[in-house]
Amino acid sequence: MRATRPRVTAGIGSPSRLVVLGFGGAVLLGTLLLALPVATENGTSAGVVTALFTATSAVCVTGLVVVDTATHWSTFGEIVVLTLIQAGGLGIMTLASLLGLLVARRLGLRLQLTTQTETKSLGLGEVRGVVLRVIAVSLAVEAVIAVVLTARFAARYDMPWGRAVYEGVFHGVSAFNNAGFALYADSMIRYATDPWITVPMMVAITVGGLGFPVLFEIGRRLRGRLGRWTLHARITLFTYAALTAFGVVAITAIEWANPATLGPLGVPGKLLVGAFHGVNPRTAGFNSLDVAQMSPASLLVTDFLMFIGGGSAGTAGGIKVTTFALLAFVIAAEIRGEPSVHVLGRRLSADIQRQALTVALLGVGAVAASTFVLLLITGFPLDAVLFEAISAFGTVGLSTGITASIPAGGQLLLVVLMFLGRLGPITLAAALALRERARRYELPEERPIVG
Amino acid sequence: MRATRPRVTAGIGSPSRLVVLGFGGAVLLGTLLLALPVATENGTSAGVVTALFTATSAVCVTGLVVVDTATHWSTFGEIVVLTLIQAGGLGIMTLASLLGLLVARRLGLRLQLTTQTETKSLGLGEVRGVVLRVIAVSLAVEAVIAVVLTARFAARYDMPWGRAVYEGVFHGVSAFNNAGFALYADSMIRYATDPWITVPMMVAITVGGLGFPVLFEIGRRLRGRLGRWTLHARITLFTYAALTAFGVVAITAIEWANPATLGPLGVPGKLLVGAFHGVNPRTAGFNSLDVAQMSPASLLVTDFLMFIGGGSAGTAGGIKVTTFALLAFVIAAEIRGEPSVHVLGRRLSADIQRQALTVALLGVGAVAASTFVLLLITGFPLDAVLFEAISAFGTVGLSTGITASIPAGGQLLLVVLMFLGRLGPITLAAALALRERARRYELPEERPIVG
Ligand SMILES: [K+]
Ligand SMILES: [K+]
Numbered sequence: 040m041r042a043t044r045p046r047v048t049a050g051i052g053s054p055s056r057l058v059v060l061g062f063g064g065a066v067l068l069g070t071l072l073l074a075l076p077v078a079t080e081n082g083t084s085a086g087v088v089t090a091l092f093t094a095t096s097a098v099c100v101t102g103l104v105v106v107d108t109a110t111h112w113s114t115f116g117e118i119v120v121l122t123l124i125q126a127g128g129l130g131i132m133t134l135a136s137l138l139g140l141l142v143a144r145r146l147g148l149r150l151q152l153t154t155q156t157e158t159k160s161l162g163l164g165e166v167r168g169v170v171l172r173v174i175a176v177s178l179a180v181e182a183v184i185a186v187v188l189t190a191r192f193a194a195r196y197d198m199p200w201g202r203a204v205y206e207g208v209f210h211g212v213s214a215f216n217n218a219g220f221a222l223y224a225d226s227m228i229r230y231a232t233d234p235w236i237t238v239p240m241m242v243a244i245t246v247g248g249l250g251f252p253v254l255f256e257i258g259r260r261l262r263g264r265l266g267r268w269t270l271h272a273r274i275t276l277f278t279y280a281a282l283t284a285f286g287v288v289a290i291t292a293i294e295w296a297n298p299a300t301l302g303p304l305g306v307p308g309k310l311l312v313g314a315f316h317g318v319n320p321r322t323a324g325f326n327s328l329d330v331a332q333m334s335p336a337s338l339l340v341t342d343f344l345m346f347i348g349g350g351s352a353g354t355a356g357g358i359k360v361t362t363f364a365l366l367a368f369v370i371a372a373e374i375r376g377e378p379s380v381h382v383l384g385r386r387l388s389a390d391i392q393r394q395a396l397t398v399a400l401l402g403v404g405a406v407a408a409s410t411f412v413l414l415l416i417t418g419f420p421l422d423a424v425l426f427e428a429i430s431a432f433g434t435v436g437l438s439t440g441i442t443a444s445i446p447a448g449g450q451l452l453l454v455v456l457m458f459l460g461r462l463g464p465i466t467l468a469a470a471l472a473l474r475e476r477a478r479r480y481e482l483p484e485e486r487p488i489v490g
Numbered sequence: 491m492r493a494t495r496p497r498v499t500a501g502i503g504s505p506s507r508l509v510v511l512g513f514g515g516a517v518l519l520g521t522l523l524l525a526l527p528v529a530t531e532n533g534t535s536a537g538v539v540t541a542l543f544t545a546t547s548a549v550c551v552t553g554l555v556v557v558d559t560a561t562h563w564s565t566f567g568e569i570v571v572l573t574l575i576q577a578g579g580l581g582i583m584t585l586a587s588l589l590g591l592l593v594a595r596r597l598g599l600r601l602q603l604t605t606q607t608e609t610k611s612l613g614l615g616e617v618r619g620v621v622l623r624v625i626a627v628s629l630a631v632e633a634v635i636a637v638v639l640t641a642r643f644a645a646r647y648d649m650p651w652g653r654a655v656y657e658g659v660f661h662g663v664s665a666f667n668n669a670g671f672a673l674y675a676d677s678m679i680r681y682a683t684d685p686w687i688t689v690p691m692m693v694a695i696t697v698g699g700l701g702f703p704v705l706f707e708i709g710r711r712l713r714g715r716l717g718r719w720t721l722h723a724r725i726t727l728f729t730y731a732a733l734t735a736f737g738v739v740a741i742t743a744i745e746w747a748n749p750a751t752l753g754p755l756g757v758p759g760k761l762l763v764g765a766f767h768g769v770n771p772r773t774a775g776f777n778s779l780d781v782a783q784m785s786p787a788s789l790l791v792t793d794f795l796m797f798i799g800g801g802s803a804g805t806a807g808g809i810k811v812t813t814f815a816l817l818a819f820v821i822a823a824e825i826r827g828e829p830s831v832h833v834l835g836r837r838l839s840a841d842i843q844r845q846a847l848t849v850a851l852l853g854v855g856a857v858a859a860s861t862f863v864l865l866l867i868t869g870f871p872l873d874a875v876l877f878e879a880i881s882a883f884g885t886v887g888l889s890t891g892i893t894a895s896i897p898a899g900g901q902l903l904l905v906v907l908m909f910l911g912r913l914g915p916i917t918l919a920a921a922l923a924l925r926e927r928a929r930r931y932e933l934p935e936e937r938p939i940v941g
Contacts, residue, residue, distance in 0.1 A: 376922070407790075421873035422872035
């Protein structure tokens, strides 16, 4: 044991427990508020299951809904949802960043998140620094996007300015936090071919989805400090870009001539909507075409992207791009017969390989078990049910439209799956890493964030 | 490098290449014979795709068919199919056993397959010993099953003795080799509630599916030599039993009241057919109910069992029960925070953990990619297509009935998938293991066969 243990930990596993309690508390408070009669448009309580589902979906920035956000909830209810999204998004970025920093410090590894001199412990000043930076970045990006959306809503769609500001802020916050909640029953279909709406949203989704550690590094570079990129940033940026490109190309190509989706659109429209549906599974969850009408092959591509998700310590869900990339590197090394796994000039320790494996396979297990239960208790076909389970686990929020028709037991299962998908990979990876003790020092080693 | 290298290897990867060439040759020869006009009932050639598909399905002991075996092929054609099954089954058991032995010898580990004094090399006498034992065990089990089936066919179904012997031998060989080919268009549905037919078949499937190394150890014990069980045998027997029990219970329970499957049957019939469908995904592929009528949840359970398959170096396919169990042990160790993975008092080396990961995830990748392509080129729903892809990869042969309707391109993809599923896990694991060089010696270590 080291003499200087990180000051914010009271014991092993404790930071992870703190995260779970914080999110659980936010969900309960949200449920309470949304169950109030004043939260609904018609003035009668939404009921516990609907309130719990919506609160979980908002705090976990998922975006699955069992009632239409705009018509079911009152303005008070909508503001509760928006506040839960903002709290959930800030919470996950802050807590995941701090957990990542704690792991890096404990293991004596490098992770640029603060400007403090690097010590083994994590001081209160640093925690405050991370929290403030996360809030500053979030509000700045959300503000820019909200301004653009507001201007477009007012100028092109003749909304009164008050309404335009409200909808601009709501969708800007929802997009940056990868929350996927929209104030329209058809999500973004009405704006499908308007690049002034969907492009800013794609930008917000991607910035939020890369994760705070990567944003922090990009910010340092933009301010002219040209240190070496960390392994985490390089893997995240490369894998995120590659998966997005794959999603955009695959979905645009598959749906190109589908008369119920991209078929009727002109080429610019096809490209814009295809891009939106390549970006949104990572894991924002807005849709600008009818997901239920997509071809089964597109749904499978979307499943794949939703399960992997985005970058660590950001607003995206899923097992995270680093987890996926690390497993690919392990397999490549194994096939090439290399005893150690080297990535971009760095060596991956055996324990992080096992952690990536654990996060990924437990994710597969959670999705498979949930799909099995949902098949048992609903009459929906496999493609719709699997899509729903991965969407909940990956905190995506896309749906083939079955969410509201799933019986209460199944909706509660989705609640558990959203919570597990939001916090499981992060806290599991951190708990696993914080518990590691004995380590060998061989080659220069770097540790991307897993989960 | 060691001075005494195994004599049967000409170079690294070479034994695996030999296996692939041998199976490829058998498939080509079978295709040639089945494309002859004399092979069909109506005397015109079946065509290259159908001949290739059937030959691959037989050699890889899969059992997927694009034409009905009994009515499409002449007796000559049926005997070609039966011969290919027997050659494929013997081939896979022999070659996988020898590869396993080669790996164990090279690494200085223990694997009881011969009675020779254990040396680092693999002599011609030992190879002959393994081959003869595999043949002896196969023919003995097949003979016993064939006798029981023949007696029942003659006594209960009034078949002439010649016909009863022919059908008894055919289904005995097909069952022991986990081939799943039947001489009836409805597979075993007509015998669904006859325990004198289905129970012997389940016994044959299980004996063949455990794998030769486990059978060899059981045989030693039956002859009174009570040495310690190897880790491989203990993991295989436990996991095989646990998965079979899960399959039987889950499928019987889910289908219990389904009017299109178990519903109309009495309790003994339900239990018998349920047991048959818990055993057959491991990976024999006979069916005694209409698979297309099974509930989606049962299909998912079957997918799970088919992907994992049976024991190594046997007639079952899939990624193998040891691969699955090893990954479960790795995850359990990771969650408990243990730096080493211990299984039943032995330690698993890091390289075998990585091999299990590689075999399993490449399997997932092959199935996912094939499912994607089949969704693109057919109009079938995800559950049917995923089932078909896993059935081909796991060399199972169960189908929801779409095989014959898949376009030629898709059938050729299934041919590749059957070949890959039959040889991929085995040769990949052996090639990976044979290439390992540097190893640390810490605790007593044992190495189950992966793939
Ligand atoms: K989302
Ligand atoms: K089979």
